[in-house]
Amino acid sequence: MKGLYCKPGDQGDVKFVLQETNVPTNLGSHQVKVQVKSCALSPVDFKLYEDLKFEKEHVPVGREIAGVVLQVGPKVTFFQPDDEVVGILPLDAEQPGLCSIVVTDEYNLVQKPEKVSWVEAAAVIKDGLRAYTALHTLARMAAGQTVLVLDGAGPFGVLAIQLAHYHGVKVLATASSPEDQKFLEELRPSVARVIRVWDSKQDLVDSCLEETGGLGVDIIIDSGVRLYEEKPEAQRHSLIFTLLHYTFNTINFILFSKLDPPDSHILFLKAASLLFLNDEVWTTSRAKQGRYLHILKDVMDKLCTGTFRPQLVDPVPLYEATVSMEMVQRKQARKRIAVKL
Template sequence: MKGLYYKADGDKADVKFLLQDTNVPINIGNHQVKVQVKSCALSPVDFELFEDLKLEREHIAVGREITGVVLQVGPRVTFFHPDDEVVGILPLDAEQSGLCSVVLIDEFNLVPKPEKVSWLEAAAVIKDGLRAYTALHTLARMASGQTLLVLDGASPFGVLAIQLANYYGVKVLATAHSPEDQKFLEELRSAAVARNVEETLLARVIRVWDTKDDLVEACLEETGGLGVDIVIDSGVRLFDEEPEPQRYKPHKHDLLTLLSVGGHWVTTEQHLQLDPPDSHILFLKAASVSFLNDEVWTASRAKLGRYLHILKDVMEKLRTGVFRPQLEESVPLYDATVSMEMVQRKQVRKRIVVKL
């Protein structure tokens, strides 16, 4: 059988992926489950994280969010039985790609898939849902009545963060990077009205692509000058002059300015630099900065029960329609390399899922 892998050659500027033959280990561990994979979602690979955790090898397995049917269980497995439908995330150090037709995975990395949920949607939502929960519940301590700003709200993660926050009674603002993103986000808002929901999904769409819209002014206007309680970014500009791809990312000082007293800034910027004046602003506001790294759940042995509880709740939210992932058309295995290169270069705006 074939799996999708990245061959480490030191050139991160021109990333190439390849399909290569691989075998399923014959022996099953005590707590391992053999799963026949039905679908696998594609997400960008964080090569820097692999280097930091010393997980580099000649071939890095790609594709980790899987759904499938249990074929066989280890002697000490208690959570699952053959023929169970499951969904889960392969660990960072997995030697098998999620695009293999059969994989071995620890039972503690899987949760049951609800019956009425499709294979494709379950694979598409599992990781972005985990990120949304990590950002809003674990890091920001979200509460009803607060105000949330989601930067790049039309991204797969941004959409789920908006839906989760709205479900818990949070007022949501989101930025749009293009007229197409703006239209998409406004349709999310219109769909909520059509279903007779009391509050729309979005209180305001901020058009960062339009120079007439100012991010700070818009947020302060929506909050009566008090600022936003929670900010989730998709990267920030650390300096005034940045390369062209950074033009829609806000400057770090803008986010500090629009943050409320006691607010939480959840950042995806791994190399965030805060100067003493920036720290002083945070001190005056009694605000905090948290770093969003959803891989800590699988990279660390701590809080495994909480991790599984989040995954189960993500599936429940998908079953009840709270989560509605944005999917591209499913792609066959032979197109996985081209699709993964597009995902890695961030050339697609919806989640791509490979159907096996």
């Protein structure tokens, strides 16, 4: 049985290869064996692996999986054979999710609704978790607030927009190209205003102030994109200290790893927070395991009811997984890619 692995190069190059992998014959007390039907592709964060001391010669690829339970351990209580499940493999998983059979703990999985396809379930689970973490856990959004989603047409941005709109939050979103603008305008009324950052005649800060009557937004979600070719740090600084008066969520933590004392004092005066969105904390720390599984289940429920409508490309076969993963790792894919097994 073959699985997808990646091997970091000496000069930052990454090579993805399909190679043989072994499935454990004996299951642990709380482990389940899953036949994978679909696996979504997300970039591999080698810096995170290094920080957590998870460095390996070959890193397993593909962690968002959907499939059918084949066998359960003696103390498993959540699932039975033939159950349809979806989940996210932990960072220290020995097996890649992109293979025919995976063995993992029952605490990494939730039930997949029957109406949800394998590809949609695998493709949405991680971006949905990230949207919940940003808007609920960190920002603590409430109805009547205003949120600015940077790069709203991305896979994560789309779900963040839909989740915010569902809870009565006014959404402003940026479009980095005419194609993104057309797509976001089709999401109305979920998006109250689309801001064209690709158009030099439209200023992001002025547009947000105009839309909010000069008050600014309550929440800004930065999905880690480079919006400006020149001085991106200065532009984000303007966003923080001109627009923001509540909180700021970002996964691009490098730009904000250092804050000068005067800037920190301005945040204090505004009762604002600069927060870092690390959705991996749910699987690296088991302190809030119940809440984590509740979020995964709620993501699936919203996908089943149509609240979440993800942007997906047609599923790719396994033999094209290496090429597709290279595109994902270089961040050239604008839509979520999932492999159908």
